Amino acid sequence: MQSSQLQSRMATRLAASLMLMGLWLLFSWRAAAALDSQGLANSQDDLTASDSLGEEGFEDMLKDVSYEADFGLFDRGIVGRAPQSLVVLSSNEPKALNLQPGETTCYKVEKKVIFGDNAGNGPRNKTIYVSANTCRQPTYTGQSKGRTPSAPQLMLRVSNSNEAACSSSGKDGINFREGAVTLSYNATDDTYIGIIAPNVTSEFQGVYNFEVAASLDDFFHRYESRGGAELLWMDSDSTSALLVTRNLTEDADDVSRIMAQQPPYELFVSNSESTAIDGLRHSVCGLQNTAQIFASSAGSGAINSPYRTGLTLRGPGRLPKQQFLLVALNASSSYSGTLVKKANATNVQKRQEDERSGPGSILYQATDFQTVSGTNCKVVTDLEFCNEIQYAVPGNDQKFNNTALAKAYDDYAKSMYENFEKVMMQIQCEAGRTSLYSLARNCDDCRAAYKNWLCTVSIPRCENFGSSNPFALKRNAAQAFPNGTMLDEDERDKLEQDVVSQTSRNKFIDSEIQPGPYKEILPCEELCYEVVQSCPAAIKFECPQSGTPGFEASYHGRDRDGSTVVACNYPGEARTPMSAGQRIQPDAMLLVSGLGVAAAWALR
Known part of the structure; x- marks a missing residue:
């Protein structure tokens, strides 16, 4: 009896469950059918529309399709696109x-x-x-x-x-x-x-x-364009160029401290034909990624390095400067060099009192320079005796590399100076003040002025024979070039009667160096006047009078027109144009050009 009642209850519950399942299936099928019918209709409408819109219309429709989620309880500020992180x-x-x-x-x-x-x-x-x-x-x-x-x-x-x-x-x-x-x-x-x-x-x-x-x-990033170029182009030959910064300080008491430090500058160099630096010329990191040469003290002196850099006292005032000697350049090419003061460089006192050191790097105005086509002018620097020489001199790459050439000239000038020292031994340099030959100058001044003059005239500044410099003098036209070729016969015939153009200033160059034809940038006239002013009359040193043939073949005055043409050669005279107030000035300019008398101790 009890079993019959239990079976009856189970049958009732099973029937109810089956009825509910049937109702659920019924409504689910109708809903699915309705959705399917609606989707089919929409799909057909879309196909009909796309047929009439063509390709562009169809793509426009695709762009308009969007999905927008609705998360009900969540705020849209949370579920939308996250703002860009700061x-x-x-x-x-x-x-x-x-x-x-x-x-x-x-x-x-x-x-x-x-x-x-x-x-x-x-x-x-x-x-x-x-x-x-x-x-x-x-x-x-x-x-x-x-x-x-x-x-x-x-x-x-x-x-x-x-x-x-x-x-x-x-x-x-x-x-x-x-x-x-x-x-x-x-x-x-x-x-x-x-x-x-x-x-x-x-x-x-x-x-x-x-x-x-x-x-x-x-x-932190600075581009400094005020005051002109900080980097000066001294000179160049067919494969190398010498660049020097302006003075790192004007304070003589600060020289020792600066010379004991690491060089403060780095240099970026690129051929002017290169477009890699276009749009990045004022950017330190941009130039670091694109410049063809990156010169720093860290890489200076490495084997096959295309540059050397270091601190020097050469030039006006014997104050600290940083020098860059670039090698392995292309002949007849234009380059651009951009100086940068490193972000962590030790601060040095600059010329401009109002210049701020700042926390980061300083990029300076670019300096343009060129190499030449001829190979018989060679840049020399770092000479032991004539330590102010830093320009291109008559050379011969069949006999000398640049280092050997510099030594040959330096040894010659030093031997000539020994003769002068013998003359100075006859002067009472240690006499009392009232017995000296001058109250304004002494024997040390004389020696410095004579050495400056001697090195400049015995190691002449050289330009290609084809140079367009109107102030340069043709030299050694009768000699063959180092490769054995000669000037054109017509050119030689025109110069045959010009005695000055047939040889160099002194025989040592023609006999020992044998550079062939070149042009000489004559020494500045004040080099001669400084010797007359600084030395005793007893040594009988005299300067030729301006306007005479002797002067025209030996010296020239300053005549810069804002270009890179150098009218006369004075130690430290850069090719980079500078204003009159910035040019290299001699230590003494008290004498006027009327000083000259007939003869001079000019080397031949």
């Missing part, structure tokens, strides 16, 4: 990043970094210095008839508003110039910095890479 900048700590064309990235300098302990106290403002350099840029891969174009420049925005600085929309901002930008901003709160990469055409491939920095002291 990179926090600290003072004087640059950050680097890759940036795709058309993208924007954003940085934040927090108010606690700007204002420190006063970040939460009332109204305040402080200048923040924002700077950036482009390190790499997209490369042009298209076809170009002229110079290969460079990618468009990045843009900088700075604001106390995240939206204003970091929005990808809008055109307001400061465009980089040659890969660099600087902006001083009056900060009153958190400061936002946006870097915007422009869209580029399909002919450009690659990304932008940049470095950005904020500083409370000064711009």
Whole structure:
């Protein structure tokens, strides 16, 4: 009986369950059928529309299709696209990043970094210095008839508003110039910095890479264009060039300290035909990635290094300078050299009293220089005796390399100076002040002036025979070039009656060096006048009178027209044009050109 009741209950429950399952299946089938019918209808409508729209219309429809999720209980601010993350900048700590064309990235300098302990106290403002350099840029891969174009420049925005600085929309901002930008901003709160990469055409491939920095002291990245070139082109030959900085200090008491330090500058050099540096000429990291030669003290002296650099006291005032000797250059080529003061270089006192050292690197105005085609003028420097010589001299690469050539000239000048010392032994150099030959000068002044003159006239400054310098004098026209060739017969015939052009200034050059035909940049006339002024009359040293044949064949006056043409040779005279106040001046200019008398101790 009990079993019958249990079976009855189970049968009732099973029937109810089957009825519910049937109802569920019924409604589910109807819903699915309705949805399928609606989807089929929509699909047919879409196919009909696409047939009439064509390819462009169909793609426009695809662009309009979007999916928008609805998560009910969740706020849309949480489930929407996450805002671009902000990179926090600290003072004087640059950050680097890759940036795709058309993208924007954003940085934040927090108010606690700007204002420190006063970040939460009332109204305040402080200048923040924002700077950036482009390190790499997209490369042009298209076809170009002229110079290969460079990618468009990045843009900088700075604001106390995240939206204003970091929005990808809008055109307001400061465009980089040659890969660099600087902006001083009056900060009153958190400061936002946006870097915007422009869209580029399909002919450009690659990304932008940049470095950005904020500083409370000064711009971390600086391009210094004031005051002309910091780097001077001294001279060059067919494969090498000599470049020297201006004085690192004007304070004689600071010389020893600076000479004991590492050289403060590095140098970037590129052939003017190279387009790799276009758009990056004001950027340190950009030049570091693209320049053909990067010269630093760390790599100087290495085997097969294309440069040597170091500190020197040569030149005006015997004050510290940094010298760069570049080798393995191409003949008849134009180059550009850009000097950079390293970010962590020890500060040195500069000429300009108002120049700020700053926390980062300083890039200076580029210096242009050229190599020549002829091979019988060679740059020499670092001579032991004639230590002020630093220019191209008559040479012969069949007999001497540049180092051996420098020694040959130096030994010759030193032997000539020994004769002068014998003459000076007859002068009472140690006499009392009232017995000296001059109250203004002494024997040391005489020796220095004579040595300066002797080295300049016995080691003449050389230019190619084909040089267009109107002030240079033709020399040694009757001799063959080191490769055995001669001047054209017509040229030789025209010069045959010009005695001065047939030989060099002194026989040592023709007999020992044998450079062949060249042009000489004559010594500046004040070199001779300085000897007359500094030395006793007893040595009978005299200068030729200006305007006479003896003067015209021996000396020349200064006559610079703002070009790289050198009118006369004075130790330290650079080819880089400088204003009159910046030119190398002799130690004594008290004598006027009317000093001259008939004869001179000019070497022949």
